[in-house]
Amino acid sequence: MDSGLENIVAAETVLSDVDGQAGRLIIRGWPVETLAADKPYAAVLGLLWDGFFPELGDDAEIQAQLGRARAAAFALVGTFPMESGVVEALRTGWSLLNDSEAFDDAIAFPAAAAVFTAAAVRHGQGLPLIAPDPALSQAQDLLRMMRGTPASDAEARALDAYLATVSDHGLNASTFAARVIASTRAGLGSAVLGGISALKGPLHGGAPGPVLDMVDDIGTPDAAERWIDAALARGERLMGFGHRVYRVRDPRADALKAAVSKLPGTAGRIAFAEHIETVVLQRLARKYPNRRLETNVEFYTAVLLEALDIPREAFTAIFATGRVLGWIAHASEQIGEKRIVRPKSVYRGPVPEYA
CATH class of the missing domain: 1.10.580.10 (Citrate Synthase, domain 1)
Known part of the structure; x- marks a missing residue:
């Protein structure tokens, strides 16, 4: 079964x-x-x-x-x-x-x-x-x-x-x-x-909103490592990472990152998202060395839909x-x-x- x-x-x-x-x-x-x-x-x-x-x-x-x-x-x-x-x-x-x-x-x-x-x-x-x-x-x-x-x-x-x-x-x-x-x-x-x-x-279908909640809670790039370490210590799931099917990076993540990067005025938000992404992937690789937990579609979905004022x-x-x-x-x-x-x-x- x-x-x-x-x-x-x-x-x-x-x-x-x-x-x-x-x-x-x-x-x-x-x-x-x-x-x-x-x-x-x-x-x-x-x-x-x-x-x-x-x-x-x-x-x-x-x-x-x-x-x-x-x-x-x-x-x-x-x-x-x-x-x-x-x-x-x-x-x-x-x-x-x-x-x-x-x-x-x-x-x-x-x-x-x-x-x-x-x-x-x-x-x-x-x-x-x-x-x-x-x-x-x-x-x-x-x-x-x-x-x-x-x-x-x-x-x-x-x-x-x-x-x-x-x-x-x-x-x-x-x-x-x-x-x-x-x-x-x-x-x-x-x-x-x-x-x-x-x-x-x-x-x-409910992950993009919580991704933005996470980004808002982190607040600034300087707080990313501390916030993510604390969340992982509490056993929390980091939204926008890991997928039931993909064992490598979700190809839709890069497609959406490319789309949002073409919108005027998004460079700062993208840079902040990239910093969070980098820290999360580092911490996940350290905490779960035998698992591949990569960025999924929801992470840059959240950034894109936010940029469109949805x-x-x-x-x-x-x-x-x-x-x-x-x-x-x-x-x-x-x-x-x-x-x-x-x-x-x-x-x-x-x-x-x-x-």
């Missing part, structure tokens, strides 16, 4: 390959570093959904379809509560969308992610909601609706890089949940809701805005298998006596 399923092959996929030993991530034939540098959101959607939806057009048409779907999603804002937080608002809003396997219904989910996330953030801040602009790209419009000011080209490119980087990552917990649900033919919407319900767990309570929903592309692609791929997922279990309970 393999209780974590690490060594169980549960699917064949054309979508992504995670090589934890070599530190490589390939998404639909593209190294993640290249994807993050070159592909905006609409292009990543087209790449991941290619072959599953014949209605897919080129990147320009996909961007236009996303814009129209954002406008339609905004009509639903106000029909569901947003008091319980950004992730809960996104999950509740998504539950109102059509649950089918059709392309028009599928594209509503990534489009609505931008609308519902931005609306929930502004609602929580007591600010008026901002309607989408269908003419803008997904990243431009998400930032504009959330912050109330237009996004610069550099900011939109940085957010695109993040959304591309987290768009797919093998059979992680949320993607596997989405595939299991899709195998029952429950609908793509049900698969997406299963995905976000798994993602909201703190062991899966509030910490929205981090998981922004993650979902990228990962929903992978959830829908995997769900569509699983539907093509025409076979329900049904693993076995080993019974360890009492056995009655039979005559």
